[in-house]
Amino acid sequence: MAIHEPQGNWWQPLSKDEKIWFILALVWMLVSFLYMPIQHFIGVQNPPSESYRVSAEDFEALIEAQEEKYTVGEENGFPVVRPNPDEPVYLKASMWEWTPVLELEKDKTYKIHLSSVDLVHGFSIQPINLNLMVIPGIDYVVNLKPTSSGDFRILCNEFCGLGHHTMVGKINVI
Amino acid sequence: MSFEKRTCEISGLEIEKNSESMIKLNMATAIIFFAIGGAAGLLVLLTRWPAIHLLPVEWYYRWLTAHGLLALLVWIIFFEVALVHFGSVTLLKSRLAVPILSKITYGLMLGGTLLVVVMVLGGQADVLFTSYVPLQAHPLYYLGIILFAVGSLIAFIHFFINAVVAKKEGEYKRTLPMVSFGIMAASIIGIMSIAHGAAIYIPTFLWSLGIIETIDPSAYRLVWWGLGHTSQQINVCMMVACWYGIAAFLFKAKPASEKLCRSAFVLYILFINVASEHHLLVDPVFSTWHKIVNTSYVMHLAVLASMIHAFAVPASIEMGLRKQGYNNGLFEWLKKAPWGNPAFSATFISIVLFGFLGGTTGVIFGTEQFSIIRHNTWAITGHFHGTVVAGTTIAFMGMAYFLIPVFFKRDLIMPGVAKLQPFVYGTGITILSITMMAAGTFGVPRRHWDYNFSDAPFGYQFDSTVDIFMGLVGIGGLIAVVGGAMFVFVTLGSIFKGNKRA
Structure with a gap:
């Protein structure tokens, strides 16, 4: 027994x-x-595995430079950026925003650099439901090729304080 | 060696006095915290149910933290401390080696729990269960967790002191009984996981005091999950030990091969630690091969252990019942099994649900390709309600129904309610778990106050199918709350008001 x-x-x-x-x-x-x-x-x-260290200041500077160069409009107070597919694209997570709104071309491959300037955030593209972690101090490189056009949302799915539920960004694919 | 003990008329166990009072105390405390943790779960459930959306945002996250801490940590570990005593003293017919250690354990765990709950509900620790840095809580929150962990560490170490003393005093000759062996495996994993806990919570505590300047958020996640996932394997080992225990007590069942079952416990010890890497499959920093080796290769060796138990436990129950004469056809033993005995029905429900609901989904979500479409969605919450609730909690409920008459010397009150309880609770948790996973498939995030995103700069509406699942989660959850309340009434009622046995 x-x-x-x-x-x-x-x-x-x-x-x-x-x-x-x-x-x-x-x-x-x-x-x-x-x-x-x-x-x-x-x-x-497959989850991407390319990543680098980056400070919050340097990443902010990259975001600003990108905005200066490629901003094509504004949506709900956020700059709409239409980046060049041959250059790196930067997307910033912060409490409680995804900046900027990206305008991407269908069937072109972009190298998107994700980073946070404050807390840990969760990058979740809907409705296709693709999820990655965004960590402060780390630049996470995602090769993204939109295969259908339309509006996509980026939710935050890692708790980042009391405004967590309002952290929604946008990607337009044209 | 002579010491004060009595022989239990139900189980034939010899019960030593010091361990008896600690088992009673830890078990009763566990059930009280189960009740509070369950009530916190109800508040969380009613907030996520879109038709009700009960709590304001800050209280949602606070009660969510309290629910996680009390239901996952406090209820389960207090019960496990009772099992540590049961496995290393009662089953070895021995004595509690160092009674003061048990008291220190209890004091530290209770003190830590109270401190943590006060901090969380006082709004000083809005960091959720995982407290990923650089989110920062009040230093006393981390201190509370550390006190709780040190208390449970002492309990796990105490297992080995008791076992060594029992062997020296000749209570067993060569090896531990199977159930104690499982609890020993759990204690080894416990010590291992608390070492990770120390490695992450002590620096975080110092950081919250301003003594350490920064903590790398990525390293935090790596080490934290060394605690967070490894500690779930304590629960798995304890749960499997309970399965073997109930099968033995009720049917005199014996594992077909002690060799295979014991080896399976060793697989858990060896492989679960690095397998916790599956929490980081969609993290930056770690290389693809690092992730694949640790999750694919190593996790499946731990899963192999569960597959072995999945055969051995039902097989031993079948053999036990066949020996009692239920030998007709393939399934007479199953039909004639004592379904009216909640200790048995809870154990059986735990075996089935852990295997098919919690275990399988864990293996699926633990792959690279699934992680990217399930990570941090509600599907993960559904998965672990299939493991720690449908598996561990229901197994502990079955054990509680068996142990309360043994240790408190009282009959269970409301036997009709007790009889139904495992089925009600199991049904509720099954609905909750499956529909959470279904909603997660559509991308509904876990730990999220408002899935309608009404205050967000860009609105988003999930597929309308999700609304049905959100409602079903609510219904499943309510059934589970009723089942949980039945358990609390029967067990606490029996402990305080049950008919006294001689």
Whole structure:
């Protein structure tokens, strides 16, 4: 019984049922374990892994330079920036805003640099539901190729203080 | 060695006096905090239910923090301290080696809990359960967590002191009984996870005092999850130990192979720690291969252990019941199982729900490609309500139904209510967990006060299907609250007012 010390030699070979189950479980686990790296190569839905250190001041400066160069309008008080696909694009998270509103062209690939200038935030594009962490002091590089046009929202899905629920940004794909 | 003990007429266990009073105290305290944590859960539920949206924003986050702390940490760890005593004293027919340690544990854990709750509800710690830096709470909040952790650390160390003393005094010859072995695995993982806790909460505490200048937010997440996830494996080990324990007490069941089941516990100890990396799959900083090796390779070895138990526990129950004569056909044993005994039904529900609801979804969400479409959505909340609530909490409920008559020497009151309780609670949690995962699939964020984004500069409306799921979460949650309240009434009622046994 499981509540008493086992008697005699309990280090015995497995019975047939146990062996079958154990081998099935082991094979299943091996398949899952191999499939994760395999999917990384054959799939297109992998989290990016390029990142750099960046200070909040430097990142603010990059955001400002981008705004000066590529602002094409304004929406609800936010500059609308239409960046050049051949240059890095910067998107800033702060309490409780995503700046700027990005205007991207369909089927062009952009290198988007994400960073926060204060707390940890969560980058969540809706309605396609793609989620990444945005960490202060870290520049996270995402290769993004919009494949459909329209309005997209960026929610924050990591708690960042009492205004967390109002932190919604926008991407327009044209 | 002679010491004061009595023989329990229900279980045949020999119960030593010092450990008995500590088990009673920790169990009763756990249930009281379960009740408060559940009530906090109700407030959170009624706020996320769009039709009601009860609490204002700051109170939503405070009660959410309180719900997480009390239900995930305080209820579960107090109950686990009772199990540590049960596994290292009662099952070994031994004595409590250092009674004062148990008292220190209890004092530190209770003091820490009260300090944390006062800080959180006093609005001094609006940082949520994870307290990711640079969000900062009052230093006393971190101190409260540290006190609680030190208390539980002492309890886990006490397991080994008790076990060594019992062996020296000849209470067991070679190895621990299986249930104690599981609790020992939990204690090892406990010590390991609290080491991570010390590595992150002590610097954070000093940072909140201004002694340390900065804490790297990325490093914080890495080390914090070494605590946050590893500690969930304490719960898994304790839960599995309860499964084996209830099967043994009710059916004299014995694991088919002690070798396989014990090895499975060792897999948990070896592999769960680095597997906690799956929380960081969509973080910057860590390389792809770092993430893949730690989550894919290492996590699946821990999952293999759960697969082994998933076979061994039901198999031992089946063998036990077949020995009682329920031998017709494939499933007579299951039909004739004592479904009216809440200790059994809770255990069985816990096994099924942990496997199919919590375990499978954990394996799925723990992959790179799923993490990017589920991370920080409500699907994750649904997943861990399938593990720590449907799994651990329901298993502990079953254990409580068994242990209360044994230790408090009182009958359970309201047996009809007790009989139904695991089914009501299990149904509620199942609905809650599945519909949370469904809403998360559409991108509904977790820990979020207003999924309508009414004050945001850019509005956003989720697919209208989400509204149905939000309502269903509310209904499932209410059923679970009713089931939770039934548990609290039956257990606390029995503890204080149950018929006394001789």
